Amino acid sequence: xxxxxxxxxxxxxxxxxxxxxxxxxxxxxxxxxxxxxxxxxxxxxxxxxxxxxxxxxxxxxxxxxxxxxxxxxxxxxxxxxxxxxxxxxxxxxxxxxxxxxxxxxxxxxxxxxxxxxxxxxxxxxxxxxxxxxxxxxxxxxxxxxxxxxxxxxxxxxxxxxxxxxxxxxxxxxxxxxxxxxxxxxxxxxxxxxxxxxxxxxxxxxxxxxxxxxxxxxxxxxxxxxxxxxxxxxxxxxxxxxxxxxxxxxxxxxxxxxxxxxxxxxxxxxxxxxxxxxxxxxxxxxxxxxxxxxxxxxxxxxxxxxx
Amino acid sequence: xxxxxxxxxxxxxxxxxxxxxxxxxxxxxxxxxxxxxxxxxxxxxxxxxxxxxxxxxxxxxxxxxxxxxxxxxxxxxxxxxxxxxxxxxxxxxxxxxxxxxxxxxxxxxxxxxxxxxxxxxxxxxxxxxxxxxxxxxxxxxxxxxxxxxxxxxxxxxxxxxxxxxxxxxxxxxxxxxxxxxxxxxxxxxxxxxxxxxxxxxxxxxxxxxxxxxxxxxxxxxxxxxxxxxxxxxxxxxxxxxxxxxxxxxxxxxxxxxxxxxxxxxxxxxxxxxxxxxxxxxxxxxxxxxxxxxxxxxxxxxxxxxxxxxxxxxxxxxxxxxxxxxxxxxxxxxxxxxxxxxxxxxxxxxxxxxxxxxxxxxxxxxxxxxxxxxxxxxxxxxxxxxxxxxxxxxxxxxxxxxxxxxxxxxxxxxxxxxxxxxxxxxxxxxxxxxxxxxxxxxxxxxxxxxxxxxxxxxxxxxxxxxxxxxxxxxxxxxxxxxxxxxxxxxxxxxxxxxxxxxxxxxxx
Numbered sequence: 001x002x003x004x005x006x007x008x009x010x011x012x013x014x015x016x017x018x019x020x021x022x023x024x025x026x027x028x029x030x031x032x033x034x035x036x037x038x039x040x041x042x043x044x045x046x047x048x049x050x051x052x053x054x055x056x057x058x059x060x061x062x063x064x065x066x067x068x069x070x071x072x073x074x075x076x077x078x079x080x081x082x083x084x085x086x087x088x089x090x091x092x093x094x095x096x097x098x099x100x101x102x103x104x105x106x107x108x109x110x111x112x113x114x115x116x117x118x119x120x121x122x123x124x125x126x127x128x129x130x131x132x133x134x135x136x137x138x139x140x141x142x143x144x145x146x147x148x149x150x151x152x153x154x155x156x157x158x159x160x161x162x163x164x165x166x167x168x169x170x171x172x173x174x175x176x177x178x179x180x181x182x183x184x185x186x187x188x189x190x191x192x193x194x195x196x197x198x199x200x201x202x203x204x205x206x207x208x209x210x211x212x213x214x215x216x217x218x219x220x221x222x223x224x225x226x227x228x229x230x231x232x233x234x235x236x237x238x239x240x241x242x243x244x245x246x247x248x249x250x251x252x253x254x255x256x257x258x259x260x261x262x263x264x265x266x267x268x269x270x271x272x273x274x275x276x277x278x279x280x281x282x283x284x285x286x287x288x289x290x291x292x293x294x295x296x297x298x299x300x301x302x303x304x305x306x
Numbered sequence: 307x308x309x310x311x312x313x314x315x316x317x318x319x320x321x322x323x324x325x326x327x328x329x330x331x332x333x334x335x336x337x338x339x340x341x342x343x344x345x346x347x348x349x350x351x352x353x354x355x356x357x358x359x360x361x362x363x364x365x366x367x368x369x370x371x372x373x374x375x376x377x378x379x380x381x382x383x384x385x386x387x388x389x390x391x392x393x394x395x396x397x398x399x400x401x402x403x404x405x406x407x408x409x410x411x412x413x414x415x416x417x418x419x420x421x422x423x424x425x426x427x428x429x430x431x432x433x434x435x436x437x438x439x440x441x442x443x444x445x446x447x448x449x450x451x452x453x454x455x456x457x458x459x460x461x462x463x464x465x466x467x468x469x470x471x472x473x474x475x476x477x478x479x480x481x482x483x484x485x486x487x488x489x490x491x492x493x494x495x496x497x498x499x500x501x502x503x504x505x506x507x508x509x510x511x512x513x514x515x516x517x518x519x520x521x522x523x524x525x526x527x528x529x530x531x532x533x534x535x536x537x538x539x540x541x542x543x544x545x546x547x548x549x550x551x552x553x554x555x556x557x558x559x560x561x562x563x564x565x566x567x568x569x570x571x572x573x574x575x576x577x578x579x580x581x582x583x584x585x586x587x588x589x590x591x592x593x594x595x596x597x598x599x600x601x602x603x604x605x606x607x608x609x610x611x612x613x614x615x616x617x618x619x620x621x622x623x624x625x626x627x628x629x630x631x632x633x634x635x636x637x638x639x640x641x642x643x644x645x646x647x648x649x650x651x652x653x654x655x656x657x658x659x660x661x662x663x664x665x666x667x668x669x670x671x672x673x674x675x676x677x678x679x680x681x682x683x684x685x686x687x688x689x690x691x692x693x694x695x696x697x698x699x700x701x702x703x704x705x706x707x708x709x710x711x712x713x714x715x716x717x718x719x720x721x722x723x724x725x726x727x728x729x730x731x732x733x734x735x736x737x738x739x740x741x742x743x744x745x746x747x748x749x750x751x752x753x754x755x756x757x758x759x760x761x762x763x764x765x766x767x768x769x770x771x772x773x774x775x776x777x778x779x780x781x782x783x784x785x786x787x788x789x790x791x792x793x794x795x796x797x798x799x800x801x802x803x804x805x806x807x808x809x810x811x812x813x
Contacts, residue, residue, distance in 0.1 A: 032695030036702065038360070039433055045733050047432030082352060083504070084488070093504055149535055157543040164540040165531055166506065254531040254540075256505035269695050 008293070012286055017069070019282040023275055024065050034269035038081045055081070068275065077279070078272030082265065087276040090261070095280075097167050098258040101249070102242035104177035109184035110235065116185070117192025117231075121200065122219070132189060140186030148179040148252035165254035176253040180246055184238055191234045195227040202226075229299050236292030243288075244281035341811035342525040343793065346537045346546040350530035351508060354499065355488035356473040357431035362714060362802045365470045367528055369803040370510055371411075372473035372493030375402060375421065376464055382574065382625040382718045382800050384464045388416065388474055388494065397459045397755060398442070404450040408517045410476035411498045418446040420477045425454075427480065428472040435471040435717060437462075459755050465719040470803065496521040496807045505530060522810035541788070547811070548789040548796070551667070554612035560788050567793065572616065572800045573785035574623045577666045577712040579659075579676060579778040582704055584738030587657065592649035594775035597708070598635040600642035600683045601676055607781055610671050614786060618779030621728075621768050622720040625800045631765055634772040642683045654684030660701070661710040662694045669710045672780060701736040710780075711736065716801050720764045721751055728771060739776045743767075 035051050052058050056067060071078065077087045120132040155175060156164035162171050199205065200223060208218045247259030258277060265273035352360040356368045375389040389402040408416040422444040428434040429441050441463075442455040456463065466472060479492040491499045494517070497510035508528040514520045529546055531537045534553055541549045552560075560566040579597070581588035588594055607617050624630040646654065657680075661673040670691055677687040687708070692700065701709055713723050725748050726732055730740040747767035754760040771777065785798050792812040797805040 030696075031699055032693075033699045033702075036698055037695050044433060044438070050432060084353070090504065145533075149539065152536065152539045152543070156545070157539055160543065164543040164545045165536055166529070166545075168506070251532050252536055254529070254533070254536060260505075260532075267693070267695055 004297075005294075008290055012283075012290075015286055016279055016282050020069075020072075020275060020279055021065065023278040024061075024068070027269075027271055027274055028061055030269075032269050034081055034271055037269045072279075077276040080265075080273045081270040082268050082273060087272050090273065091258075091276060091280055094256050094258060094261050097256045098243055098246070098250075100167075100173060101176055101180065101246060101255065101257065102239060104173050105180035105184065105246075106235075106239050106242055108177060108181040109188055109238070112181070113185040113188030114192050114231065117189040118196055118219070118224070120189065120193040121196035124197065129193075133193070136186035136189040138186070139182045140190075142182065144179055144183060144248045145252050147182055148176065148249060151175045151179055152252075167253075167255040172253075172255070176246075176249050176255060179252075180242065180249050184242075188231070188234060188238070192227065192231050195230040196223060199223045199227045225299055229296060232292055232295045232299065236288045236295075240281075240285040240288035243284045337522050337794065337808070337810040338813055339520075339522050339810075340524050340813060341522075342527055343523050343548065343806065343809065343811060344527045344529055344546045345548040345550070346529050346531045346540060347550070348530070348532060348534070348537075350505060350528070353488045354491035354502070356471050356491075357428050357434050358488065359471050362716065365716070366803055367508060367510075368473065368491065368493075369470045369495070370497045370526060370806060371491050371495045371499055372470060372475070373495050374468055374470060374473055375404075376468045378468055378718050378799055378801055380571070380797065380799055384468055384718070388421075392464075394755065395453075398456045400454045400456070400463065401447070402452050402454065404452065405517065406450055408494050409515055410478070410494055411492045411513055412476050412478055414476045414478045414492075416474070416494055417449045418444075418452045421452055421474060422446055423477040423480060424474045425472065427475070435466045435469050437466065441466075459753050461752065461755050461757075461760050462717065462719045462721050465717040465722075469717040469801070497523075497526055500525070516807070518807055521807045523806060526806060544790075547793055548787055551786050552788055554614040554667070557614050557786055557788065558612065565791055567789050567791045567796075569787040569789065569796050569798055571785050571798050572623070572625050573783040573802060574625055574715040574718070574800045575666075575712055575783040575802065576618065576621075576623050576715075577669065577672075577710065577780050577783070578618070578621070579780055580706075580709050580711050580737045581775075581777070582706050582709075582738055583740070583776065584704055587651075587655060588707060590649050591774055592645050593651065594778075596642045596645035596649055596683070597680065597685070598642075598775050598778045599638045599645060600680050600685070601635070601778060601780075602637040602679055603635070603780070604637065606672055606675055610675050611668050611781060615667065615781040615784055618781050620779055621724065621771050621777060622764075623715055623782050623800075626715045626718055626720050627761060627765070629765075631768050631772065635775075635778060639683050646683060646685070651684075654686060656686040656688070657707050658688050658690055659708045659710070660690050660692060660697065660706045662697045663691050665694055666710065666712045667783070669712075673710050702733075704736065704738045706736075709736075714802060718801055720768075721748070721760075724748055724764065724767060724771075725752070728767075728776060737776065741770060741774060741776070744770050744774075744776075 035048050035057065039047055039051060056064055079085065080087050080090055083090060116132050120129045123129050152164045152175060155161045162175050166172050205218060205223060208222050244258060246257060247263050250257035250260040258281065262274065262277040265277060347363060349363055351364045351367045353364055354368060356365065356372055359365055373387050375387060376384050377387040379385045388405050388408065390405050392400060392402040394400050404418060404421065410416060425436065425444050429436045437460065440456050440458055440460040442457045445453040445455060447453055454463070473493055475487070476492040479490055480487055483490045496513055496516045498513045500509040500511045502508050510526045512521055512524055531540060537549050538552055538556055540546045557568060561568045581594050583589055603617060607613065607615055620631040620634065659673045659677055661669050663670045673689045677689050680687040700706060713727060715723055726734045728735060728739050728744055729748055730745050744767050747763055747770065751760050751763040751767070754763060785800065785802065787796060787798055789796060794810050794812070795808045797808065799805060
């Protein structure tokens with residue numbers, strides 16, 4: 001397993017560099033001039049030229065990329081065009097908020113979705129199953145900006161239980177966490193259900209029952225571990241998606257976050273901020289995948305990495 | 307006996323009631339010290355260094371911390387602020403008397419040296435508002451008297467000194483913080499900078515030694531809330547006290563409710579339909595005029611903008627002139643069709659209207675409405691909606707045919723924007739418009755120091771622009787601030803700033 005880890009880790013850095021290259025190319029072919037965006041509508045031609053040179057935007061693309069790589073290796077990801085502060089500082093300030101929202105909504109979604117999915121599978125075709133299935137689809141389909149605004153309307157404006165926007169305390173986390181969790185619960189529930197159903201149909205489950213094992217033990221000892229393989233894949237994808245892009249939730253609830261930061265940076269053509277955010281998100285996704293693969297190791301001894 | 311006692315009792319009762327009534331009434335009108343005013347913004351300020359401002363939001367916030375030599379009142383007249391009075395000695399020399407007894411938030415005295423340092427910095431700033439070809443130098447005559455020397459006659463000097471971009475900074479702060487001064491905004495204004503949490507809040511606190519007297523509010527907090535619906539919900543939940551330019555249909559609702567106060571006033575931003583006059587087909591004046599007469603302006607103001615804007619008044623908002631020009635274009639589809647035929651398009655033509663979305667109130671909706679109205683006279687107009695960054699680059703490259711655009715007259719003068727937008731070949735002439743008469747008139751206005759004469763020349767220039775249909779003005783903005791009824795004496799200035807020196811909140 002250690003050998004596996006080392007081998008996988010070896011590829012992390014090249015993957016990140018590759019992603020940064022694609023981001024670089026994508027931004028350079030996107031129409032829109034960062035200097036015009038930065039200096040505002042009153043700037044004169046001299047200021048524009050001067051700023052362009054200062055930022056190195058007059059250099060050929062490959063040179064700009066090499067300069068960026070060189071600086072990145074030294075830990076310098078550049079100064080944001082929007083805020084004129086080091087991007088790393090910006091990201092460090094923002095990431096905790098994204099992390100807390102991701103952890104909160106992910107936990108709720110997992111703690112609700114997985115048991116509901118299992119229940120649904122065990123009681124297949126019963127009223128409970130049908131109810132859970134319908135609710136899952138409904139929750140999953142509701143656009144998050146609508147559910148977010150509805151939650152604010154009900155719980156902030158009418159009931160005054162929670163603040164209507166912002167971040168910084170637990171009560172600020174409840175509504176955005178709930179609206180994000182709602183989407184994931186539905187998806188997790190459905191995935192868990194179909195995964196469990198698949199496993200329930202396997203031969204060894206029949207054998208376990210034939211052996212005389214109590215149903216509870218059948219489920220928890222034999223079925224779940226195997227069903228979890230597919231579910232863990234989804235969990236990994238969900239969590240990394242939450243970390244990288246809850247932009248709609250962040251906008252509706254006016255929370256600082258990585259998603260909003262990246263979208264604002266794209267609109268402002270803030271190249272350093274865009275590159276740094278994409279690198280951060282890519283790193284998170286790659287690490288999440290790594291953890292997911294390690295989880296397989298634990299869940300399914302048949303997966304041997306030699 | 308009985309009658310006398312009753313009368314006496316009634317008399318005392320009436321006396322008590324009226325005293326109670328009088329004091330109750332007085333209590334309501336008496337400003338109270340204390341309280342925090344929470345204002346929701348769409349975007350947070352990008353910087354607290356006015357010389358390097360990025361958008362009007364920066365100036366809105368900075369205006370509470372910084373002051374200028376002169377400023378605008380609510381009618382966009384120039385009035386004293388840090389200068390008490392001034393005179394123009396000759397064509398290129400002005401003298402300003404400065405206010406004594408004023409201190410910056412850090413205790414530094416305000417004096418001539420502070421003015422010199424600040425104005426020189428504003429002049430050096432790449433996009434500061436002091437004209438690079440006209441502003442010269444600041445000469446210190448004494449601690450509280452300065453002379454400003456200009457390189458040539460500078461008719462809009464006072465306007466450029468009034469805009470918050472040319473704020474007066476504490477020279478101590480400039481020397482101490484240098485490039486980091488954007489995080490240490492130290493001015494002479496009624497509020498001091500307390501702290502800034504990125505993407506969350508900007509907090510200002512009362513400056514007790516403000517020269518006009520300490521403001522009533524303890525704190526002013528700016529909260530960036532990007533989604534317009536969330537802003538409204540936060541306001542109704544009581545989490546913010548003031549929202550700016552809310553969705554138009556909500557404004558009408560709030561005006562009817564006693565819990566809320568709507569402060570509405572003219573705003574010097576205007577929105578118009580522009581043409582690319584440099585190439586076909588809109589290099590044809592008759593075609594431009596045809597479009598101008600095909601638009602139902604009243605419908606746009608009443609229905610699309612729900613009455614929350616003012617009808618257009620030409621290329622320049624009325625607050626900025628002493629008298630606006632006459633109304634030029636009206637809705638006249640018959641005339642529009644005539645002009646279209648004269649222009650050489652009896653069978654109409656296919657064109658595109660480009661627009662951003664949400665940059666100006668209802669910009670996309672207006673473009674779609676205009677497209678419909680043009681279809682009625684035979685012009686097949688297609689609307690293309692752009693993301694702002696790409697849009698700006700495209701129109702600066704003159705790739706458009708018709709397009710929605712706006713401008714703010716932030717220094718209260720018609721000269722700068724007219725010159726910047728309509729003079730041949732200037733960078734922000736995105737319509738690629740060229741007219742020698744307009745150029746000559748604008749150049750002439752640049753040399754006339756007498757405000758009355760200057761305005762006549764600019765009016766003449768505006769009339770040429772309208773006769774030429776260089777642009778089709780659509781509406782003049784209203785500044786709309788909705789707040790809790792507990793907020794009193796909130797003042798807005800048409801050049802998109804607010805004044806909170808006398809604002810107070812009922813506790």
